[in-house]
Amino acid sequence: MKKINIGIIGLGRIGQIHFSNLKYCIPNANLVMVADPQKAGEFNGVPIGTAEEVINHEKIEAVVICSPTDTHSVYIEKCALAGKDIFCEKPHDLSLERVVCTLESVKKAEVKLMLGFNRRFDGNFKKIQQLVAQNKIGDPTILKITSRDPGPPPLEYLKSSGGMFMDMSIHDFDMARFIMGKEVEKVYASAGVFSSNDVKEAGDIDTAIITLTFIDGSMAVIDNCRKAVYGYDQRLEVFGNKGMAQIDNNKHDTHLFFDQSGSHGALPLDFFMDRYVDSYKNEMERFVEALCKDEPVPVNGQDGLEAMMIALAANLSVAEGRPVMLSEIMKMNRVKQEEMVNRSIEK
Amino acid sequence: MKKINIGIIGLGRIGQIHFSNLKYCIPNANLVMVADPQKAGEFNGVPIGTAEEVINHEKIEAVVICSPTDTHSVYIEKCALAGKDIFCEKPHDLSLERVVCTLESVKKAEVKLMLGFNRRFDGNFKKIQQLVAQNKIGDPTILKITSRDPGPPPLEYLKSSGGMFMDMSIHDFDMARFIMGKEVEKVYASAGVFSSNDVKEAGDIDTAIITLTFIDGSMAVIDNCRKAVYGYDQRLEVFGNKGMAQIDNNKHDTHLFFDQSGSHGALPLDFFMDRYVDSYKNEMERFVEALCKDEPVPVNGQDGLEAMMIALAANLSVAEGRPVMLSEIMKMNRVKQEEMVNRSIEK
Amino acid sequence: MKKINIGIIGLGRIGQIHFSNLKYCIPNANLVMVADPQKAGEFNGVPIGTAEEVINHEKIEAVVICSPTDTHSVYIEKCALAGKDIFCEKPHDLSLERVVCTLESVKKAEVKLMLGFNRRFDGNFKKIQQLVAQNKIGDPTILKITSRDPGPPPLEYLKSSGGMFMDMSIHDFDMARFIMGKEVEKVYASAGVFSSNDVKEAGDIDTAIITLTFIDGSMAVIDNCRKAVYGYDQRLEVFGNKGMAQIDNNKHDTHLFFDQSGSHGALPLDFFMDRYVDSYKNEMERFVEALCKDEPVPVNGQDGLEAMMIALAANLSVAEGRPVMLSEIMKMNRVKQEEMVNRSIEK
Amino acid sequence: MKKINIGIIGLGRIGQIHFSNLKYCIPNANLVMVADPQKAGEFNGVPIGTAEEVINHEKIEAVVICSPTDTHSVYIEKCALAGKDIFCEKPHDLSLERVVCTLESVKKAEVKLMLGFNRRFDGNFKKIQQLVAQNKIGDPTILKITSRDPGPPPLEYLKSSGGMFMDMSIHDFDMARFIMGKEVEKVYASAGVFSSNDVKEAGDIDTAIITLTFIDGSMAVIDNCRKAVYGYDQRLEVFGNKGMAQIDNNKHDTHLFFDQSGSHGALPLDFFMDRYVDSYKNEMERFVEALCKDEPVPVNGQDGLEAMMIALAANLSVAEGRPVMLSEIMKMNRVKQEEMVNRSIEK
Structure with a gap:
């Protein structure tokens, strides 16, 4: 070997x-x-x-x-x-x-350049992507991602994080592209600061609903929050003309306890360190495998660029209260036309 | 009509x-x-x-x-x-x-004589019976029934009830025959009084585990309690060489609430009056339908007799601390040989 | 009485x-x-x-x-x-x-005038509303409603239905107000025709994601489709700084069947006729009760008006590809200022 | 350190x-x-x-x-x-x-001697044991263990395995003592060969229901099978006068897929190598920790002896078709009185 x-x-x-x-x-x-x-x-x-x-x-x-x-x-x-x-x-x-x-x-x-979008290598998300790829869902028209952190990072981190969309939601933007297998055309984001003074001080937002429209008109909606008191909430659902698939959180254990007041179960795993432990291993395995076999890496630089442009569009959408086309982001950043125009074909 | x-x-x-x-x-x-x-x-x-x-x-x-x-x-x-x-x-x-x-x-x-084993007409139990009848389970070898009441009946009722096996478990004995589609040969019951002084005073038991062995050696186990503080607990599972099927309780609602202490959901419906409301309607519909079409009723006198013999065998098993053959019950009660010997064929 | x-x-x-x-x-x-x-x-x-x-x-x-x-x-x-x-x-x-x-x-x-928003009287939705009212969720900042029909109505009906937002989503708009207990300020809707030729012929849409922003900046997102092949999909989730609550669909039964290929369970109930049967009864009970006691009806004309304005805003949002303020709808329709300005107070 | x-x-x-x-x-x-x-x-x-x-x-x-x-x-x-x-x-x-x-x-x-009953160190089972120890269940009166392997071991292994009770059920016997925190007094086992010719050839059984009666009259029932086509089935439920707690299997993933034929989910993990991976690590940690701190080991030789006696009693129960007292096993094997009489105190 x-x-x-x-x-x-x-x-x-x-x-x-x-x-x-x-x-x-x-x-x-x-x-x-x-x-x-x-x-x-x-x-x-x-x-x-x-x-x-x-x-x-x-x-x-x-x-x-x-x-x-x-x-x-x-x-x-x-x-x-x-x-x-x-x-x-x-x-x-x-x-x-x-x-x-x-x-x-x-x-x-x-x-080769591989970007660390580790969630693509998580068993739950991978299963959904496979169901879509196997055409079990039919044409996917609605994707829903819930992605909520258990708590915001420290103020210092927040200040240099690039903002919630760039720091946290970027995983969800990548996931949306991964599951749908199409490029995003338009972004509308509605956001606010509801749960953290640090976030407010950092001039960032902590809660958002982001609607993505793909180039064929299909849609994704992501809801994010920096603070979910019940733990790290990572769910996804995809809907199409042949069916619907969803994943639930991984929990601390499978127990259910019933007493006079109701039934009671475990919470989701605490944060990415325990929730995504396997995904990090799988991700690195796939990186090393791609090098060994001299194959393309499973997540490349263009993937990172696309997710980033969605984050920038979301920022602009919140700032101006309107939907933003990804083409605007490209122009504003003078991304070279020849790099971008065929972006969905290149992949 | x-x-x-x-x-x-x-x-x-x-x-x-x-x-x-x-x-x-x-x-x-x-x-x-x-x-x-x-x-x-x-x-x-x-x-x-x-x-x-x-x-x-x-x-x-x-x-x-x-x-x-x-x-x-x-x-x-x-x-x-x-x-x-x-x-x-x-x-x-x-x-x-x-x-x-x-x-x-x-x-x-x-x-025509139809006995009121209404649970046969409940959607959940019917679904399991259909899966067995459609051979989805293969040969069913293990049947598990959980049947727990929310609370014991009043002392007066208990005294003339015929005992827990005859009054309450009899539904489960009928269900075991209904799901498995075979006759019971042997009964072993282990029981005690743990949850109710009234039950003790009435000289009855309130908690039991009953193992039934069918004529082909396959088995059922029923656990009963007169008092489950979390509500009316009615579940069943059947296992065979091709698969396994189970039903859960019907709940008050489908909500799940997550806070820092865990996830919390609804309890099972309270008791047979709300849990089995549809089964009573279906049961009576089937009775009237059998009369209209002059067809056999779906639960007949022999069904009542079989469930009752299992209850008597369970009583004897607890009294003598040993497994009891149904044939013993027949002999003790001088049930006529010609009535009983072909019981599984007659059905 | x-x-x-x-x-x-x-x-x-x-x-x-x-x-x-x-x-x-x-x-x-x-x-x-x-x-x-x-x-x-x-x-x-x-x-x-x-x-x-x-x-x-x-x-x-x-x-x-x-x-x-x-x-x-x-x-x-x-x-x-x-x-x-x-x-x-x-x-x-x-x-x-x-x-x-x-x-x-x-x-x-x-x-008295009561509007037929029957879902408010469904046990699941009522439970969520109670959890919010009891402050179990804290300040609700994200509401998510999934509302998908099993199939579109006939072409003739579609042509005179007022469009999906007015005909179908209006229930969800009312539900959003009911759960959040606040008025909507802004509506952004993204929509398309993906699942039905009849809908296309009627000039309507059949799939949409609608983001509502409430007067305090909190948000709701509704996803609708006229055709879900797996049945009538009616779910809701509300998230706040103290917790999260969600409801799942009511299913045909509670069975789970396990074989070599996976686990298999029942689908949601078919459509509103079986899904909401209890809500219709509760709704009419509450109407009659309000008359008997000469109390305000639980859903009044203003509630109907608000839901309708959201539907009109959603229509305009799709037409113009931008978020629409409810105040625009009022002005366009010359809704009298004195009627509307205090709408959230009047309730 | x-x-x-x-x-x-x-x-x-x-x-x-x-x-x-x-x-x-x-x-x-x-x-x-x-x-x-x-x-x-x-x-x-x-x-x-x-x-x-x-x-x-x-x-x-x-x-x-x-x-x-x-x-x-x-x-x-x-x-x-x-x-x-x-x-x-x-x-x-x-x-x-x-x-x-x-x-x-x-x-x-x-x-020090520690026995390898690794399931005691699994998060799910540990959670149930904690709920019992915290008196959340009240006095536990019914314990139910489902323990089914995905397939029987090879014939050679079967021949020298000591039989299903000694080889496979012994984990469940230990679990019953661990959860209930009491000693077993009586064992009744009903068993058969339904799923494997190898098992038949080895003169063993492959399917059983075992009822344990504890010294205070409370009960446990274990159902075992050597072959569950849907995977490794490891569940447990404990019931008492204050509540009930149960654990479900760990699954391959959390996905649910809905199409016209129903909802479909993942199967339990395949076998002990993936299901109990964490328990083996925790077990060894606890062993090393006990040595470091010179504390008693969490599972000792007496625990192994007790589980083994239950297995022998189950064997005898099947052979003679009757409940067997553990005291019979002790006498037959001339286990020294002074070793055994205080067994529950020693622990």
Whole structure:
């Protein structure tokens, strides 16, 4: 079996998840070096270097980027220049222009770039996508996504997060494209601040309903909230002319308790660290597999770009109280026509 | 459309249910006269007479017997003599010998006798029976019935009820035969008094697990309790070599409420008056339909006899702490050999 | 017990439901006369007259209007003139101007007018409304309603229905106001024709996602379709800062069947005739009770007007591809300022 | 943090599960040496020796025994002699006499012995046990366990398995004691061969209903089958005077798909390797924790002995068609009176 030599940049919460999966669970991955400014020496038996050392390490074939968002584009470009394949956590960057530039570098360097939309690799969501792909639903005309966090991140994080749409809803925008298998044309978002003073202070929103219209007129609606007191709420439903499919949350356990006051059951799992634990493993497996077989990665840079444009359209929609066409976002950001015009064909 | 002229004896709780269904919901039933010692004149537009007047009324073709259990056999015999078809509430009688005698009179008079095992006509149980009949389950080898009342009846009722097995479990014994479509051979019951002082005072039991072995070795297990604080618990599961099917309780509503402490839902419906409302209507429809078309009734006297023998075997099993063969019950009660030996064929 | 003397105009599908409930299930209602151009003589023991005869019948105190929509306003006005209390099926009228005029007549005549938004009286929806009213949810910020019919009505009906929003979604618009207890300020609707050629021929839409923004910024989203192949889909979820509550469909039965291919259960009930059977009874009970006690009716003319304005706003939103303020609808229809400005206070 | 030096004997299916958990997931465990006659050199970085070498290794403080059942007693005795703490997979031994002897050696050596009843460490079952321990259920009077395997083991295995009760139901017998927190007094088992020719050839049974009566008269019923075509079916329900609690299976995913034929969902997880993956990890964590803190192990030798006696009683009950007292099993096997008489107190 071929082994891929891999380096990681960033050993925060998400970096350590990828570390464990690559080291203990994916036999054809070989961790060569990791980088984290907070750490030195070695981490669980893997030597620690600088980001530059990781990127330029002779043996390393692929780099997993888990550093803060504002470093992503720089590291992606450097990896591309060094001819390394890349896995990058979402979001790619908060600037659409920078994303477009970076993607050009990646294209020119002919390296692979996979974006970390891990939910695509969760068993529940994958099942729905399969039902759609198998035409069990017929033509999907209504997609509904409920995506609510158990609580908002700290104020500091909020301030540099790029806003709820870019930071949190972006997963749902990607999911909408993944399930429907079509591109979004128009975005209407209605939003407010209802549950968090920190969010208000950060000038962000914490609650929203976003309607997406796809190029064939079919629709998706996403409802988001930064704070659901009952836990991490991640559900989806897709409806078509042949049927409907939905997924419920994964719960702490399956118990039901009945007493005089009613029946009582468990809550959804707490947050993405326990809810999506398998998806992170599957995601990294698929990345390594794509490298081994020299196949296209399952989530590429264009996927990241599309989700980001939807987020920007949602921001504009809230600001101006009107539906926004994705073509407006492209023009405003001077996204090159030739890059975008055929975007649904390229995929 | 042919109409059947019907009389009712007894306008207690269950008698009034049958009254409403016959009068307002079953177009080919015509209520001619009703009898109840507590009532006089007319009841919702139907003249009230004595039981004798109902039984011997020239126009009346069928009598619905809802009077106290100890009068059932007498009225059945009188109806048979008068040539009237009969619907009788369960249990037929607390004496097996009397039941056997009565059934002979019914047979001789060539009238129809239907026993009130209403649960056979409930949508949930019917669905399971259909799945078994359609061979979706394969050969059913394990049947599980949970049947728990919300609370015990009053002490006075308990004293003359014939005991929990005869009064309450008898529905489950009939259900076991209905679902499995086979006769029971052996009964083992384990029981105790855990939830009610009245039950203790009445010398009865309130909690039991009863294992039935059918003539082909397949099995059923029934768990009963006179008191479930969370409501009327009526569930069933059947398992075979091709699959498994189960039914859950009907609930007050379908709501689920999630807060920080968990998820919370509705309880099962309160008791048979609301849980089995449709089954009573369906049951009476099927009775009237059988009369109209001159077809066999869907639950006959032999069905009542079989369920009763299981109840007696369960009583003996608890008393002697051992499994009891149904053949023992037949012998002890001098049930005539020719009546019983071919019981599963006769059906 | 006081009895209310009642007449019915129109004995179509819905008229006969009200007839049965009033005649057999509501003891303090007394059906005096009914009118239906297709029928003569008597109907189940109640004499049949003309609409005029019902409205002007000396004994009749209240009239239940179940005739075609285009006759509603005329009959309401005549009833008001005759001093009769009124129950009218939804929608009140397809013309907002006519509704406003009619409401003035009703007000002047000081009679009661109840609109037939029966879902408010369904156990599931009522439970959710109670949870909100009891502050279990906290401040409700997101309401989600799924409302899908099993199939579109016939082409002839579609042509005169007033469109999907006015004919079908209007129930959901009323439900949104009922659950949230606030008025709607803005409507954005996205819609298409995906499932029915008849709908296309009638120039209508059959699939929509409608976002409502309430006066305090909280939001509701409704998804509608005229054709769900799996049955009548009627669900709702409300989310707030203290919790979330949802209701599921009522199913044909509670069975679950497991075989090698998966688990299999029952579908939702077929359509409103079986799904909402209890709500119609409860609704009429509440109407009669309000008359007996001389209390306000639980759903009044203003409720009908509000739901209708939302439907008109949704129509305009689809036509112009933009969110529409309810205030625009009022102005366009010259709804008198003094009637509308305090609408949420009046209630 | 203190680290426990551990050896493993046997690297079959279950041995490898313990290996992975001890090596990768339990920080205070240190794997020193493993033994497996099929393997040589090292296993994932841990040197391989003989069983004797593992037991007598100077550094090793505790041995995890995962070798075939007929070697368990021998290895336990050797470990005890060597002063090593022991974790042993179930069943301890097929001979009750040998178990009793071994337990004496363990007692004399004053080492810890933990039995591998892993289900006690599963989140679902643990939740139920907690609800009982917190007195949410009140006095538990009825316990129901459904435990069905997806398919029987191979004929060779069946022949030396000790029979279904000893091999498979023993987990349920332990679970019954764990949940109820009381000792079993009487066992009645009804059984047959319905689903497997291999089982018939091995002279075993494949389907059973077992009623346990506890010392206070409360009851448990277990239904077992070696072959459930829809997967691994592991459910439990406990009922008491204050309420009822149940757990459902863990499923492959949470999807529900609705089409014209019904609703369709996922099946239970396939078998213990995926269903109980977390329980194995938790179990080993608890074992290591008990050693670190020098606390009693959570499942001890007496627990294994009790479950085994229930299995033997069930065997005798089927053979003789009667309920069997556990005291009979003790006498027949000459279990020493002083060991057994206070068994529920000792725990």
